[in-house]
Amino acid sequence: MAKPKQCEFPKLSALFIMLLASLGPAHAQIVAFGASNISGWNVAAAEAIPAQLQAMLRAKGYNVRVLNAGIFGNTTADMRNRLESDIPPGTTIVILDTSGGLYNDSLKGISREQGEADLAAITSALTARQIKVVPVSAADLPAQYHQQDGVHLTPEGHKLAAARLVSEVTDALGPPPAAPQRVLGACVADARRLCATALGDDEKRHLCMQEHRAQLSKDCLHAIAKSRQQHDAAQP
Numbered sequence: 288m289a290k291p292k293q294c295e296f297p298k299l300s301a302l303f304i305m306l307l308a309s310l311g312p313a314h315a316q317i318v319a320f321g322a323s324n325i326s327g328w329n330v331a332a333a334e335a336i337p338a339q340l341q342a343m344l345r346a347k348g349y350n351v352r353v354l355n356a357g358i359f360g361n362t363t364a365d366m367r368n369r370l371e372s373d374i375p376p377g378t379t380i381v382i383l384d385t386s387g388g389l390y391n392d393s394l395k396g397i398s399r400e401q402g403e404a405d406l407a408a409i410t411s412a413l414t415a416r417q418i419k420v421v422p423v424s425a426a427d428l429p430a431q432y433h434q435q436d437g438v439h440l441t442p443e444g445h446k447l448a449a450a451r452l453v454s455e456v457t458d459a460l461g462p463p464p465a466a467p468q469r470v471l472g473a474c475v476a477d478a479r480r481l482c483a484t485a486l487g488d489d490e491k492r493h494l495c496m497q498e499h500r501a502q503l504s505k506d507c508l509h510a511i512a513k514s515r516q517q518h519d520a521a522q523p
Contacts, residue, residue, distance in 0.1 A: 316352060316378065317352065317353045317378070317379065317380045317381070317382065318353070318354045318356050318373070318374050318375070318381050319337040319353055319354065319355055319356060319357060319423075320356045320357070320370075320374065320382065320384065320409075321356075321361070321366065321382075321383065321384020321385075321387045322357060322358065322359065322360065322361040322384055322387025322388050322390070322391055323359040323361075324336065324357070324384060324386070324387050324425045324438075324440050324445075324448075325337065325355065325356070325357025325387065326355065326357030326358055327355070327357065327445065328359055329434060330440070330441070330445060332355070334446075335445050336382070336423065336445050336448050336452075337355040337382070338353070338355070339445050339446050340353050340382070340449040340452055340453070340456070343450065344453065344456065344460075347453075347457065348463030349463050353382070354375075357384065357387075360391055361387065361391060362392050362395060363388035363391075363392055363402040363403075363406055363409075364397070364405055365388070365391075366384075366388050366406075366409060367405045367408055367409055370409055370413075378418055379418060379460075380418065380419045380421060380456060381418050381419070381420050381421070382422075382423050382452060383410065383421065383422050383423065384424070384425075385422045386424040386426040388402060388405070388406065389402045389406075390426075421452060421456055421459070423448055423451075423452060425438075425439075425440050425444065425448060428447060431443075432447055474503070474506075474507040474510055474511070476507075477496070477499075477503050477507045478492065478495075481495065481496065481502060482496060
């Protein structure tokens with residue numbers, strides 16, 4: 288009598304293991320760096336430029352995080368002084384506020400020339416680190432996009448400023464991941480759901496996912512099987 292066919296859960300493929308390796312703590316790919324209009328003064332965090340830009344990029348298929356490194360009241364010198372500490376290794380793009388620091392300079396009697404020199408030094412330092420600098424300014428947005436003080440942006444102003452950045456940022460990022468790679472995102476969700484305590488350890492995470500393979504989502508199992516088929520087809 289033939290043995291009943293067992294339900295097969297293929298070993299996690301090399302492609303899947305690589306995916307799991309990316310689940311540990313990671314530095315932001317994009318940092319929005321500047322003063323109060325970056326920080327989102329007087330608006331909700333989800334309405335500020337960094338969060339709006341992140342949502343727009345993710346809607347286009349980019350798995351990115353936009354870190355908010357805006358500080359209310361920062362002068363250009365303040366920005367320059369915290370550059371190394373607030374732009375972490377691994378950052379690929381910096382959204383640089385080119386108006387907030389200059390505005391705060393003017394309030395404190397710092398010359399325009401000094402402010403522009405600070406911004407130039409910031410840009411030069413980032414470029415030397417192979418980081419793409421994308422400037423953003425609130426100064427040229429129409430009056431209806433500013434709050435009553437005429438300086439800080441409304442939620443709609445933040446959205447417009449973020450939308451203006453999308454094209455240049457996506458050009459710097461390159462094309463979004465192909466559809467099969469996006470399907471693998473389901474496995475990321477499974478790993479976080481089933482193995483949250485093991486995300487920081489590659490070996491433990493691998494073992495945990497093997498132990499919980501019966502609880503993996505259909506999308507994740509499909510992605511594992513497809514990547515294995517692609518791997519096998521590529522073998523001589």
